Amino acid sequence: MSTGVLEIISDKLGELDKTNKIRVMDYYKGREFLEVEKTTALLSKETFFDEYSSRRELDFYKEIDSSEKIFDEKDNLSNETNIIQFPLNRPLDKYITSKSFHGVVDEIYDNFFKASLVDELNERYVVEIEKSKLHKEDLDLLNVGALFYWNIGKIIDAISQNQQNDSFIRFRRIPVWSEKKIRELNIEVDELSKGLLKETTNESKAG
Protein backbone atom coordinates (compact mmCIF):
# COMPACT_ATOMS: atom_id res chain seq x y z
CA MET A 1 0.00 0.00 0.00
CA SER A 2 1.38 3.36 -0.96
CA THR A 3 1.58 6.10 1.58
CA GLY A 4 2.15 8.82 -0.97
CA VAL A 5 0.30 12.05 -1.00
CA LEU A 6 -1.49 13.38 -4.00
CA GLU A 7 -1.58 16.85 -5.27
CA ILE A 8 -5.19 17.47 -4.49
CA ILE A 9 -7.33 19.54 -6.70
CA SER A 10 -10.70 18.04 -6.20
CA ASP A 11 -11.79 18.04 -9.82
CA LYS A 12 -8.63 16.20 -10.84
CA LEU A 13 -9.29 13.26 -8.57
CA GLY A 14 -11.08 11.42 -11.33
CA GLU A 15 -7.97 11.43 -13.46
CA LEU A 16 -5.78 10.21 -10.66
CA ASP A 17 -7.98 7.60 -9.12
CA LYS A 18 -9.16 4.76 -11.31
CA THR A 19 -11.41 3.28 -8.68
CA ASN A 20 -14.39 4.83 -7.05
CA LYS A 21 -12.79 4.77 -3.62
CA ILE A 22 -10.38 7.05 -1.89
CA ARG A 23 -8.28 6.18 1.10
CA VAL A 24 -7.97 8.95 3.61
CA MET A 25 -5.53 9.08 6.46
CA ASP A 26 -7.21 10.24 9.61
CA TYR A 27 -4.22 11.93 11.17
CA TYR A 28 -6.03 12.53 14.44
CA LYS A 29 -6.01 8.80 14.96
CA GLY A 30 -2.42 8.34 13.92
CA ARG A 31 -1.98 6.21 10.85
CA GLU A 32 -5.50 4.98 10.62
CA PHE A 33 -6.87 4.92 7.11
CA LEU A 34 -10.44 5.37 6.12
CA GLU A 35 -11.82 4.28 2.81
CA VAL A 36 -14.56 6.49 1.50
CA GLU A 37 -16.53 6.70 -1.69
CA LYS A 38 -14.99 9.25 -3.98
CA THR A 39 -18.35 10.86 -4.42
CA THR A 40 -18.65 11.31 -0.66
CA ALA A 41 -15.41 13.22 -0.53
CA LEU A 42 -16.14 15.25 -3.60
CA LEU A 43 -19.81 15.90 -3.49
CA SER A 44 -20.79 15.83 0.15
CA LYS A 45 -18.09 17.71 1.88
CA GLU A 46 -20.31 18.66 4.81
CA THR A 47 -21.26 15.04 5.44
CA PHE A 48 -17.68 13.98 5.14
CA PHE A 49 -16.19 16.33 7.64
CA ASP A 50 -19.15 16.05 9.97
CA GLU A 51 -18.34 12.40 10.23
CA TYR A 52 -14.58 12.53 10.44
CA SER A 53 -13.82 15.68 12.32
CA SER A 54 -15.12 17.41 15.36
CA ARG A 55 -13.75 20.82 16.23
CA ARG A 56 -11.90 21.50 13.04
CA GLU A 57 -14.72 21.65 10.55
CA LEU A 58 -13.71 25.01 9.22
CA ASP A 59 -10.17 23.87 8.52
CA PHE A 60 -11.40 20.79 6.75
CA TYR A 61 -13.72 22.75 4.55
CA LYS A 62 -11.06 25.16 3.46
CA GLU A 63 -8.58 22.42 2.93
CA ILE A 64 -10.83 20.43 0.68
CA ASP A 65 -11.23 23.45 -1.50
CA SER A 66 -7.54 24.19 -1.46
CA SER A 67 -5.38 23.49 -4.45
CA GLU A 68 -2.27 23.70 -2.36
CA LYS A 69 0.33 21.08 -3.03
CA ILE A 70 1.82 19.63 0.13
CA PHE A 71 4.21 17.21 -1.47
CA ASP A 72 3.89 14.90 -4.36
CA GLU A 73 4.85 11.26 -4.48
CA LYS A 74 2.62 10.53 -7.38
CA ASP A 75 5.09 8.09 -8.89
CA ASN A 76 4.78 5.84 -5.86
CA LEU A 77 1.05 5.63 -5.94
CA SER A 78 -0.71 2.41 -6.65
CA ASN A 79 -2.76 2.45 -9.81
CA GLU A 80 -5.75 1.11 -8.01
CA THR A 81 -6.00 3.04 -4.80
CA ASN A 82 -4.64 6.42 -4.03
CA ILE A 83 -3.87 7.59 -0.56
CA ILE A 84 -4.89 11.07 0.33
CA GLN A 85 -3.43 12.78 3.29
CA PHE A 86 -6.33 14.59 4.83
CA PRO A 87 -6.74 17.37 5.70
CA LEU A 88 -4.59 18.76 2.97
CA ASN A 89 -3.50 21.74 4.93
CA ARG A 90 -0.73 20.58 7.21
CA PRO A 91 -1.72 20.87 10.87
CA LEU A 92 0.62 22.27 13.48
CA ASP A 93 3.23 19.94 14.95
CA LYS A 94 3.13 19.40 18.68
CA TYR A 95 5.95 20.33 21.01
CA ILE A 96 6.21 18.39 24.25
CA THR A 97 8.49 20.01 26.80
CA SER A 98 10.60 17.84 29.04
CA LYS A 99 12.54 20.65 30.69
CA SER A 100 12.13 24.39 30.55
CA PHE A 101 14.03 27.31 32.04
CA HIS A 102 13.59 31.02 32.36
CA GLY A 103 16.88 32.81 31.88
CA VAL A 104 18.38 36.23 32.38
CA VAL A 105 21.57 37.40 30.68
CA ASP A 106 24.27 38.33 33.22
CA GLU A 107 27.44 38.93 31.22
CA ILE A 108 28.25 39.03 27.51
CA TYR A 109 31.56 38.02 25.93
CA ASP A 110 32.73 37.74 22.34
CA ASN A 111 31.48 34.24 21.61
CA PHE A 112 29.29 33.39 24.57
CA PHE A 113 27.26 34.85 27.39
CA LYS A 114 26.68 33.95 31.01
CA ALA A 115 23.14 33.56 32.23
CA SER A 116 21.20 32.64 35.34
CA LEU A 117 18.48 30.06 34.84
CA VAL A 118 15.57 28.92 36.94
CA ASP A 119 13.52 25.82 36.16
CA GLU A 120 9.89 24.89 36.94
CA LEU A 121 10.93 23.56 40.36
CA ASN A 122 12.67 26.84 41.18
CA GLU A 123 16.11 25.23 40.95
CA ARG A 124 18.72 27.77 39.95
CA TYR A 125 21.70 27.36 37.63
CA VAL A 126 24.42 29.53 36.17
CA VAL A 127 25.45 28.61 32.64
CA GLU A 128 27.55 29.75 29.71
CA ILE A 129 25.82 29.69 26.34
CA GLU A 130 27.54 30.08 23.00
CA LYS A 131 26.14 32.88 20.87
CA SER A 132 26.06 30.47 17.96
CA LYS A 133 23.19 28.66 19.72
CA LEU A 134 20.97 31.73 19.29
CA HIS A 135 18.74 32.43 16.35
CA LYS A 136 20.37 35.17 14.27
CA GLU A 137 17.35 37.45 14.75
CA ASP A 138 17.64 37.12 18.53
CA LEU A 139 21.25 38.37 18.61
CA ASP A 140 20.00 41.97 18.61
CA LEU A 141 18.06 41.22 21.79
CA LEU A 142 21.13 39.91 23.61
CA ASN A 143 21.72 42.52 26.31
CA VAL A 144 22.60 42.30 29.98
CA GLY A 145 19.31 41.81 31.83
CA ALA A 146 17.47 40.42 28.77
CA LEU A 147 15.05 37.59 29.54
CA PHE A 148 14.78 34.40 27.54
CA TYR A 149 13.16 30.97 27.49
CA TRP A 150 15.13 27.77 27.06
CA ASN A 151 13.09 24.71 26.21
CA ILE A 152 14.21 21.13 25.84
CA GLY A 153 11.71 18.64 24.52
CA LYS A 154 10.55 16.87 21.43
CA ILE A 155 8.64 17.82 18.34
CA ILE A 156 5.93 15.40 17.30
CA ASP A 157 5.18 15.50 13.61
CA ALA A 158 1.44 16.11 13.22
CA ILE A 159 1.16 13.71 10.31
CA SER A 160 3.61 10.88 10.88
CA GLN A 161 3.73 11.19 14.69
CA ASN A 162 7.52 10.83 14.42
CA GLN A 163 9.34 12.38 17.34
CA GLN A 164 12.46 14.46 17.19
CA ASN A 165 14.46 15.86 20.10
CA ASP A 166 14.67 19.62 20.14
CA SER A 167 16.11 22.45 22.18
CA PHE A 168 15.55 26.13 21.56
CA ILE A 169 16.35 29.46 23.12
CA ARG A 170 14.02 32.34 22.47
CA PHE A 171 14.37 35.84 23.80
CA ARG A 172 11.31 37.61 25.13
CA ARG A 173 9.93 40.13 22.68
CA ILE A 174 7.93 42.89 24.30
CA PRO A 175 8.90 45.95 22.32
CA VAL A 176 8.18 49.58 23.13
CA TRP A 177 7.73 52.10 20.39
CA SER A 178 8.89 55.65 20.21
CA GLU A 179 6.28 58.34 19.44
CA LYS A 180 7.89 58.78 16.02
CA LYS A 181 7.53 55.08 15.21
CA ILE A 182 3.88 55.16 16.33
CA ARG A 183 3.17 58.06 13.96
CA GLU A 184 4.90 56.27 11.07
CA LEU A 185 2.97 53.05 11.66
CA ASN A 186 -0.34 54.87 11.99
CA ILE A 187 0.20 56.39 8.56
CA GLU A 188 1.11 52.98 7.16
CA VAL A 189 -2.01 51.38 8.67
CA ASP A 190 -4.25 54.13 7.30
CA GLU A 191 -2.85 53.58 3.82
CA LEU A 192 -3.26 49.82 4.13
CA SER A 193 -6.86 50.19 5.30
CA LYS A 194 -7.69 52.52 2.41
CA GLY A 195 -6.16 50.06 -0.06
CA LEU A 196 -8.11 47.13 1.32
CA LEU A 197 -11.37 49.05 1.45
CA LYS A 198 -10.83 50.02 -2.18
CA GLU A 199 -10.23 46.39 -3.13
CA THR A 200 -13.34 45.27 -1.26
CA THR A 201 -15.45 47.94 -2.97
CA ASN A 202 -14.16 46.88 -6.38
CA GLU A 203 -14.92 43.24 -5.59
CA SER A 204 -18.47 44.17 -4.56
CA LYS A 205 -18.96 46.05 -7.80
CA ALA A 206 -17.58 43.14 -9.81
CA GLY A 207 -19.90 40.73 -7.96
Add this chain to the structure above:
Amino acid sequence: MTLNKSKIVEVKHGIVLVGNFNPVIFQPHWFSESGIIRKEEADSAKVEVVHPEVSMFKLDWMRLNVQPMIFSVDTIQDAYYEIIRDFSVGTFRLLQHTPLLQLGINYNFIYDIGDKKKWNDFGHKLTPKELWGKFLNEPGMSAIKVEEKPIEHDELGCKETTKISISPESKLTKSGYGIFIQVNNHFQLIEKQKIRSATTIIDTLEKRWDDVMSKSKDIVENLIGEIS
Protein backbone atom coordinates in the same frame (compact mmCIF):
# COMPACT_ATOMS: atom_id res chain seq x y z
CA MET B 1 -5.95 7.92 37.93
CA THR B 2 -2.75 9.93 37.85
CA LEU B 3 -2.09 11.98 34.77
CA ASN B 4 -0.32 9.85 32.19
CA LYS B 5 1.50 12.06 29.67
CA SER B 6 1.18 9.51 26.89
CA LYS B 7 -2.61 9.77 27.15
CA ILE B 8 -2.65 13.52 26.64
CA VAL B 9 -3.99 14.03 23.14
CA GLU B 10 -3.84 17.81 22.99
CA VAL B 11 -3.19 20.75 25.27
CA LYS B 12 -4.14 24.12 23.89
CA HIS B 13 -3.37 27.42 25.56
CA GLY B 14 -5.30 30.41 24.33
CA ILE B 15 -5.82 34.08 24.97
CA VAL B 16 -8.94 35.90 23.87
CA LEU B 17 -9.32 39.66 24.13
CA VAL B 18 -12.60 41.46 23.62
CA GLY B 19 -12.49 45.09 22.57
CA ASN B 20 -12.35 47.14 19.40
CA PHE B 21 -9.79 46.09 16.82
CA ASN B 22 -8.83 46.98 13.30
CA PRO B 23 -8.11 43.52 11.80
CA VAL B 24 -6.19 44.98 8.86
CA ILE B 25 -3.30 45.89 11.13
CA PHE B 26 -2.70 42.36 12.32
CA GLN B 27 -0.56 40.93 9.56
CA PRO B 28 2.61 38.86 10.00
CA HIS B 29 4.93 41.58 8.76
CA TRP B 30 3.38 44.17 11.03
CA PHE B 31 4.32 41.91 13.94
CA SER B 32 7.88 41.37 12.69
CA GLU B 33 8.38 45.07 11.89
CA SER B 34 7.24 45.78 15.43
CA GLY B 35 9.71 43.27 16.88
CA ILE B 36 7.02 40.95 18.27
CA ILE B 37 7.95 37.98 16.08
CA ARG B 38 10.99 37.20 13.97
CA LYS B 39 11.10 38.28 10.35
CA GLU B 40 11.77 34.70 9.33
CA GLU B 41 8.54 33.67 11.06
CA ALA B 42 6.59 36.41 9.31
CA ASP B 43 8.03 35.32 5.96
CA SER B 44 6.87 31.76 6.48
CA ALA B 45 3.49 32.61 8.02
CA LYS B 46 0.49 30.99 6.44
CA VAL B 47 -1.93 33.84 5.88
CA GLU B 48 -5.48 32.60 5.63
CA VAL B 49 -7.50 35.80 5.48
CA VAL B 50 -6.70 39.51 5.47
CA HIS B 51 -9.81 41.63 5.17
CA PRO B 52 -11.19 44.71 6.95
CA GLU B 53 -13.43 42.34 8.96
CA VAL B 54 -11.05 39.48 9.73
CA SER B 55 -7.37 38.65 9.80
CA MET B 56 -6.18 35.07 10.28
CA PHE B 57 -2.73 33.56 10.03
CA LYS B 58 -0.69 30.71 11.41
CA LEU B 59 2.94 30.41 12.39
CA ASP B 60 4.58 27.09 13.19
CA TRP B 61 3.71 27.59 16.83
CA MET B 62 0.52 29.62 16.97
CA ARG B 63 -2.67 30.69 15.29
CA LEU B 64 -4.11 34.22 15.30
CA ASN B 65 -7.65 35.31 14.51
CA VAL B 66 -8.66 38.96 14.76
CA GLN B 67 -12.13 40.32 14.12
CA PRO B 68 -13.54 43.76 14.92
CA MET B 69 -14.40 42.73 18.49
CA ILE B 70 -12.19 39.69 19.11
CA PHE B 71 -8.45 39.08 19.21
CA SER B 72 -7.69 35.39 19.70
CA VAL B 73 -4.32 33.64 19.77
CA ASP B 74 -3.64 30.03 20.70
CA THR B 75 -0.98 27.35 20.60
CA ILE B 76 -0.96 23.58 20.97
CA GLN B 77 2.79 23.54 21.60
CA ASP B 78 3.36 23.76 25.31
CA ALA B 79 6.84 25.21 24.84
CA TYR B 80 5.19 28.31 23.43
CA TYR B 81 2.44 28.92 25.92
CA GLU B 82 4.28 31.82 27.54
CA ILE B 83 5.25 33.16 24.16
CA ILE B 84 1.60 33.72 23.19
CA ARG B 85 1.31 35.78 26.37
CA ASP B 86 4.34 37.85 25.33
CA PHE B 87 2.85 38.12 21.85
CA SER B 88 -0.39 39.56 23.25
CA VAL B 89 1.28 41.79 25.81
CA GLY B 90 3.77 43.07 23.24
CA THR B 91 1.01 43.82 20.76
CA PHE B 92 -1.12 45.85 23.13
CA ARG B 93 1.75 47.60 24.84
CA LEU B 94 2.31 49.04 21.38
CA LEU B 95 -1.38 49.50 20.54
CA GLN B 96 -1.96 50.87 24.01
CA HIS B 97 -4.92 53.02 23.01
CA THR B 98 -6.97 50.03 21.90
CA PRO B 99 -10.00 49.79 24.19
CA LEU B 100 -9.99 46.32 25.76
CA LEU B 101 -12.97 45.17 27.81
CA GLN B 102 -12.50 41.50 28.58
CA LEU B 103 -9.82 38.85 28.70
CA GLY B 104 -10.04 35.07 28.55
CA ILE B 105 -7.11 32.85 29.44
CA ASN B 106 -8.06 29.39 28.26
CA TYR B 107 -6.59 25.99 28.92
CA ASN B 108 -8.06 23.21 26.79
CA PHE B 109 -7.13 19.63 27.45
CA ILE B 110 -8.01 16.42 25.62
CA TYR B 111 -7.25 13.19 27.44
CA ASP B 112 -7.70 9.60 26.33
CA ILE B 113 -9.05 7.63 29.31
CA GLY B 114 -8.77 4.52 27.17
CA ASP B 115 -11.27 2.41 29.08
CA LYS B 116 -15.04 2.39 28.63
CA LYS B 117 -15.88 1.59 32.25
CA LYS B 118 -13.60 4.29 33.67
CA TRP B 119 -14.98 6.74 31.12
CA ASN B 120 -18.57 5.96 32.11
CA ASP B 121 -17.76 6.01 35.82
CA PHE B 122 -16.21 9.44 35.47
CA GLY B 123 -19.36 10.70 33.74
CA HIS B 124 -21.48 9.26 36.55
CA LYS B 125 -19.28 10.91 39.14
CA LEU B 126 -19.67 14.30 37.49
CA THR B 127 -23.42 13.93 36.90
CA PRO B 128 -24.94 11.23 39.08
CA LYS B 129 -27.77 9.54 37.21
CA GLU B 130 -30.16 8.83 40.10
CA LEU B 131 -32.19 11.96 39.30
CA TRP B 132 -31.99 11.78 35.51
CA GLY B 133 -32.83 8.09 35.43
CA LYS B 134 -36.32 9.01 36.65
CA PHE B 135 -37.05 10.83 33.37
CA LEU B 136 -34.63 9.50 30.79
CA ASN B 137 -33.76 6.09 29.47
CA GLU B 138 -30.10 5.31 30.33
CA PRO B 139 -29.05 8.97 30.70
CA GLY B 140 -25.51 9.90 29.71
CA MET B 141 -23.52 13.07 30.23
CA SER B 142 -22.98 15.06 27.05
CA ALA B 143 -21.49 18.18 28.68
CA ILE B 144 -21.17 19.86 32.02
CA LYS B 145 -20.34 23.49 32.85
CA VAL B 146 -19.47 24.79 36.28
CA GLU B 147 -18.37 28.28 37.22
CA GLU B 148 -17.40 30.09 40.36
CA LYS B 149 -18.66 33.35 41.81
CA PRO B 150 -16.59 36.23 40.40
CA ILE B 151 -13.72 37.53 42.50
CA GLU B 152 -13.16 41.30 42.36
CA HIS B 153 -9.58 42.48 42.07
CA ASP B 154 -9.89 46.17 42.97
CA GLU B 155 -6.15 46.64 42.58
CA LEU B 156 -6.36 45.41 38.98
CA GLY B 157 -9.72 46.98 38.14
CA CYS B 158 -11.05 43.60 37.03
CA LYS B 159 -13.24 40.79 38.23
CA GLU B 160 -12.23 37.20 37.60
CA THR B 161 -14.25 34.02 37.16
CA THR B 162 -13.10 30.52 36.36
CA LYS B 163 -15.47 28.43 34.27
CA ILE B 164 -14.95 24.73 33.62
CA SER B 165 -16.53 22.74 30.81
CA ILE B 166 -16.18 18.99 30.40
CA SER B 167 -17.52 16.84 27.59
CA PRO B 168 -16.84 13.39 26.17
CA GLU B 169 -14.36 13.35 23.30
CA SER B 170 -14.42 10.33 21.07
CA LYS B 171 -13.32 11.55 17.68
CA LEU B 172 -9.86 12.84 18.55
CA THR B 173 -8.85 10.00 20.84
CA LYS B 174 -7.52 6.62 19.72
CA SER B 175 -9.66 4.57 22.08
CA GLY B 176 -12.77 6.67 21.56
CA TYR B 177 -13.09 7.04 25.35
CA GLY B 178 -11.67 10.48 25.91
CA ILE B 179 -12.65 13.71 27.59
CA PHE B 180 -12.33 17.35 26.71
CA ILE B 181 -11.78 19.76 29.59
CA GLN B 182 -11.79 23.50 29.11
CA VAL B 183 -10.76 25.86 31.87
CA ASN B 184 -11.78 29.39 30.94
CA ASN B 185 -10.45 32.13 33.17
CA HIS B 186 -12.55 35.15 32.39
CA PHE B 187 -11.66 38.71 33.34
CA GLN B 188 -13.90 41.69 32.95
CA LEU B 189 -13.38 45.34 33.81
CA ILE B 190 -15.25 46.29 36.95
CA GLU B 191 -18.06 48.68 36.12
CA LYS B 192 -16.57 51.80 37.63
CA GLN B 193 -13.45 51.33 35.51
CA LYS B 194 -13.25 53.76 32.61
CA ILE B 195 -12.32 52.17 29.31
CA ARG B 196 -9.64 54.30 27.85
CA SER B 197 -6.93 51.92 26.85
CA ALA B 198 -5.56 48.42 26.78
CA THR B 199 -3.57 48.98 29.95
CA THR B 200 -5.89 47.51 32.60
CA ILE B 201 -6.55 44.28 30.73
CA ILE B 202 -2.94 43.83 29.63
CA ASP B 203 -1.64 44.48 33.14
CA THR B 204 -4.13 41.86 34.33
CA LEU B 205 -2.88 39.41 31.72
CA GLU B 206 0.69 39.88 32.91
CA LYS B 207 -0.05 39.85 36.62
CA ARG B 208 -2.56 37.01 36.74
CA TRP B 209 -1.01 34.73 34.10
CA ASP B 210 1.21 32.58 36.32
CA ASP B 211 -1.45 32.01 38.98
CA VAL B 212 -4.17 31.35 36.45
CA MET B 213 -2.07 28.87 34.49
CA SER B 214 -1.05 27.07 37.64
CA LYS B 215 -4.69 26.98 38.81
CA SER B 216 -5.87 25.66 35.44
CA LYS B 217 -3.31 22.86 35.43
CA ASP B 218 -4.19 21.95 39.02
CA ILE B 219 -7.87 21.77 38.13
CA VAL B 220 -7.20 19.46 35.21
CA GLU B 221 -4.82 17.22 37.17
CA ASN B 222 -7.32 16.97 40.02
CA LEU B 223 -10.14 16.11 37.67
CA ILE B 224 -8.05 13.45 35.97
CA GLY B 225 -7.20 12.18 39.46
CA GLU B 226 -10.91 11.56 40.01
CA ILE B 227 -10.97 8.99 37.23
CA SER B 228 -10.81 5.57 38.85
